[in-house]
Amino acid sequence: MERESMNEPVFGIYIGGVKHNAVTSPSMMRTVFSAKAATPRNQVLGQALQNVFGDRSLIQKMDLDRNQGVSDKASTILNEEDFVTEASAAITRLVQRDMSNLVSFCRSIVDQCPWERGMSGVEVPEEDQTVCEANLFALMSNFIGHITSTFLMGEAFVENFPNLSEDLGRIDDCFVTLFAGTPRRVPHPAASAGHAASDRLRHVFSIFHRAFTAWDDGIDAGIELRDLDDVSELVKDRMRTFRKLELSSGASAAAHLSLYYDLIEHTTKITFWTITHLFAEPSLLDQVRKEISSYVVASRPSREETGFPFDEPPRLSLDIEKVLVSCPLFQSCYYETVRLHSAGMSFKKLASDLILSESAEEAAYSLTEPRTYKFAKGEDIVVPHGAYHHDARYFSNPEQYDPLRFLVTDPVTGKQRADPSILAPFADGLYGSTNNGFTERAILTFTAGIVALWDIEPTSGEFLPVPGHKTSWGGFPTNQGAAGEDEVEDDRLG
Template sequence: MERHTTSTSHLIQTVRNGLSEMTWTTFFAVLVFSCIATRVISGLQSRQREYDPKEPRTSRLAPYWFPWIGHGFQIVWNHLGLFESLRESMDEPVFGIYLRGETYDTVVSPLMMNTVMSSNASNAPVLDQALQNVFGDRSLTRSVQLNRNEEISDNVAELISKDSFATEVSALITKFLQNNVSNLVTFSRSPVDMPPWERDSDVTMSEEDNSVCEVKLFELMRNFMGHNLSTLLMGEAFLENFPMSLADLWTLDRNYVPLFVGARRWIPSPGVSSGFAARDRLIHVMSVFYRAFSAFDDGIDPGIELRDLDDVSELVKQRMRTFRKLDLSPGASAAANLSLYWDIVEHTTKITFWSIIHIFADGALLKEIRTEIASCVNATRPTREETGFPFDEPPKLNLDLEKLLVSCPLFKACYYETLRLHSAGISFRKLESNLTVTESKEDATEPRTYKLSKGKKVVMPHGVYHNDPHRFSNPDQYDPLRFIVTDATTGAKQARADPIAPFADGLYGSKNNNFTERAILGFTASIVSMWDIQSASEKELAVPPHRTTWGAFHPAKDVKVKLKPMV
């Protein structure tokens, strides 16, 4: 027994000595060798194969460098660049990528995308992964799928598409803009007198002209829209009682991609750590809000801070009532509400910024847009003689949002072109049955056919198609006229989104829906009509480069501008 103990101790000591003698040089050498071996093996496996032209093909897996991680680092860093490079190198419309030990089929042909999206396939896996990794809970989709009561529905896309919801949204957006767009900046020198969106946007008054101020445009647009959209969705009491929620939402948005692909809290990255901390605070806020609404809905006093919740939107009310019927925990319902809140607010705020900066950066386009929308939206200011007061009244906004949507084709085309240039969403599907997809004759002289197997997860990166020079001449240029079509019979011009359809999915359906379109066009038109925006420097106002993220892009840097009221 003593001899056995001695030999065991000697073996343990030998292992310890071996590990202690392993230098960092040896460790990195092993790591580099593993990566090279992985690249060689995956490269051999992805080589072109002989196919029977009469039989459907299967996807080839793209080569990768990192064991188990696969293409993960490239997806986090720049997913659009990865998919574009693989489209060229693989020279096929369907290919496989490897991520965290799992293979995904990637489809880059628009006809094939349409086939997959209209097939018997589910987008639940991406929602489930987002709820688990980004928003902290995964029980929503499981609970909805297991429930068989047709009266209980959490179909957000269906509710948003209803005419009644569109009417409600138009009225609310018009109300918020008429009340607040004149106070985009207030020219107050004291932060106490500023609205919350102005305090967080680095506003400075001009020393030469008290009707001009300098501001970071992206921060101002994001905070202004974020505050108003939050109030529209969640009611006034939400941000009044949880004023730091928007700042936490922006932090979560910055770190969405690493959290989504599975980054862990212990990773030594300040961004990831702050993302988890912001998520935890938002989950707590949403849990408190859900409990308060449940009490309010039952006629019980929820407390003085959240007593008045009657102005919560019907969209959020219906979701929280659904969660109560499903008997979800406060944490699960909080994750679900947070995911919808993020899905709407991050996309709408960023696309509005890009729309505004493009219009104001082109003087000729700005003039055309103002002329076109003048019959739908305009700003006026009563004179002192008209009011009888010895001071100027605030400007007033007149807005007909429904007319704006149907009678301003150039303005609407600017919105579509902004979506094409500054968003690169990704749609995910899990196939419920075998599926065969074929290229269109526009894509290939000899269209290829592929077989996608049941249970396969399919990725569709829409940005690859939107930046394809074979489909869009000079795809890097901003050209809204590519979305203008002329009716052969009447000669009337219309803006058509067909060149970039289908739009990429969000977590809850298409990003181009009744809500986001009305919000983006309404906010953009109101600011174009009421405010003048110029570069804060002597140079012309320029559109900044963007930083590729999932969904709508962030500007790589903010733009310092001068703001002045038009009236």
């Protein structure tokens, strides 16, 4: 990479025809994050919002309206304690309710759960009713998308639009092609499929905009989306902000779709990678199961207890707050997954001149004196988190999955705890840090439920393989010779 060949912590790269100053020094990264950003936001993020999600300067408009007290507060709400508590409790309730039906073991598609259909490829062998075969990534994407959508948008929305997760996955598969501005007419599969999926999803969110507007005014919203009481406060706040800005249903749909993608795709991917690493290492899986066993409990009442002549589905009891304070190894697995599998970048357009100085410790790695770099107001800076997270100078054996690197001993209590500061700063999504309070709890809740309630193994081989990456927003290019996330097929669940 450029940093290694030039032995420089700062170098210039062109993204979308615009020069960006790439910063890879951890100390300089922290200074960049503390610097004030100019508005409108960075051109790269604007290009993603416009070309992929159909935004027409909506976000920039809301940024400019901040002085009038009207703004999109999504990134702020996602870290507010009240919202995080509400969201965590709601996601936990839904996971406890539905996790036992991650696969229903029903052969008929009519009897299967919504997330089992389509690309999940769930099949129940004739000879064994206690296992099924499925595309693990597609199944988890559909399940996580269904649960998260239920919390964000409400039960009525999910019931009436059950195929959202698959279209969201199509956008992710085609993200790079769409981001480049490839027109629909170009004979490229990613262009036609990506544009079609984006159009379908924006249409769905346009319907939601009109229904919510009617519902918020006390008018009958129609039979499909009549009951919107259970829509999350995050979405309700955005909708009311959009109404103050007098946005059309189309403009509102583009903004909703971009946030929807940002939250669900990140949650899905990091959960998937955490699960595959745990089931690929049985000894680590045993340790995690033992650690969370007091707070994540799977049980099944006997026929004698229920009085019914058949077995009830398993029950799941999950206390995510206790997990957060009492399960450092489990949390460390999550942080290591983010380090190893997230290749996000943060962008900032400077609102004033900025001076970045390298620390003496970092300069010593390169056998140089500490260096200083000056940037002018209006310049663009990009922080490639993946480059730092895979740098052997800061992480020993960076390509190895090692959660223990995040475990530290508290000098006061003598107990171990997970230390995310080793990984900081986290990557940014379209709406601020991807490591917000909402996504961390959601990922840990989904992962804990699967680990406690399910066994997963490959249809061939002894251990579940950890597949390679596919090229997507915030991800690494595909590893040659390895399957991408969407190619993880025929895993057995029981």
